[in-house]
Amino acid sequence: MDFKTLHLGDLPELLFLQKKVYESLEDKEVLQTLTEREFKEIIAQGFIIGAYDEGRLVASRSMYIPTPDEGEHLADDVGIKDKKSVIYSEISFIAPSHRGKGLQTRMGRQLIEMVRADGRFRDVLTTVMPGNIPSLKDKFRLGFKIRKTTYKYNGKKRHVMHLNLSQPYVRSGEPTRVHYTDTGWMLENGDDYVGNEFDGEYISYYRK
Numbered sequence: 001m002d003f004k005t006l007h008l009g010d011l012p013e014l015l016f017l018q019k020k021v022y023e024s025l026e027d028k029e030v031l032q033t034l035t036e037r038e039f040k041e042i043i044a045q046g047f048i049i050g051a052y053d054e055g056r057l058v059a060s061r062s063m064y065i066p067t068p069d070e071g072e073h074l075a076d077d078v079g080i081k082d083k084k085s086v087i088y089s090e091i092s093f094i095a096p097s098h099r100g101k102g103l104q105t106r107m108g109r110q111l112i113e114m115v116r117a118d119g120r121f122r123d124v125l126t127t128v129m130p131g132n133i134p135s136l137k138d139k140f141r142l143g144f145k146i147r148k149t150t151y152k153y154n155g156k157k158r159h160v161m162h163l164n165l166s167q168p169y170v171r172s173g174e175p176t177r178v179h180y181t182d183t184g185w186m187l188e189n190g191d192d193y194v195g196n197e198f199d200g201e202y203i204s205y206y207r208k
């Protein structure tokens with residue numbers, strides 16, 4: 001499967017794919033769709049790729065450079081002072097016909113390489129809905145850690161996840177294994193722990 005950077009001319013097909021994916025979702029909460037304007041900005045920033053199968057766009061993944069003064073900046077959730085070092089892992093969506101082949105994570109690896117090559121960023125941040133297992137698996141496989149579980153976007157429960165490109169987190173001590181649905185524990189104790197890995201059922205947390 002070919003990956004390529006998307007440009008303005010790809011926008012109609014991208015919006016069409018997003019609509020198809022959204023309509024196919026049982027739980028609409030998992031996907032915060034983007035507007036045409038937001039995609040235009042992401043395309044202008046250059047960190048958006050698509051996967052093509054026989055010339056048809058079947059998946060897309062992107063990153064987004066937030067402005068340092070935006071409200072609810074994720075850097076504030078994890079205590080990063082230099083907001084210029086931050087890029088967000090944004091939206092991913094895969095056509096239902098192409099799920100389960102690890103496409104999301106392969107596109108993620110390519111984007112992270114693009115971000116490293118760019119050289120301006122040290123911290124990749126993102127939010128994940130605690131119940132979205134494919135998304136959680138993807139983030140942990142790419143090296144993201146859960147830094148906090150909190151309420152974002154008008155009261156929605158979200159993990160704030162962080163990938164430090166220059167100094168990967170090194171765990172120490174004994175893990176506390178927490179079931180991925182036990183968000184009560186995470187909301188209460190998350191500030192003192194880092195969620196380091198996920199076996200599909202339990203997340204292993206280590207004291208900071």
Ligand SMILES: CC(C)(COP(=O)(O)OP(=O)(O)OC[C@H]1O[C@@H](n2cnc3c(N)ncnc32)[C@H](O)[C@@H]1OP(=O)(O)O)[C@@H](O)C(=O)NCCC(=O)NCCS
Pocket residue numbers: 021025030031032090091092093094095098099100101102103104105132133134135137138
């Ligand atoms: C989330 C999404 C991007 C994953 O893409 P994908 O390329 O199919 O993901 P993968 O093939 O890497 O699958 C990831 C894992 O999740 C698992 N998985 C998928 N659906 C699952 C479910 N409903 N329950 C439990 N596990 C599930 C897969 O088995 C796989 O696990 P494994 O690798 O250990 O076998 C895709 O499903 C999608 O587009 N969903 C709708 C939009 C969305 O949720 N986007 C993410 C938020 S921006």
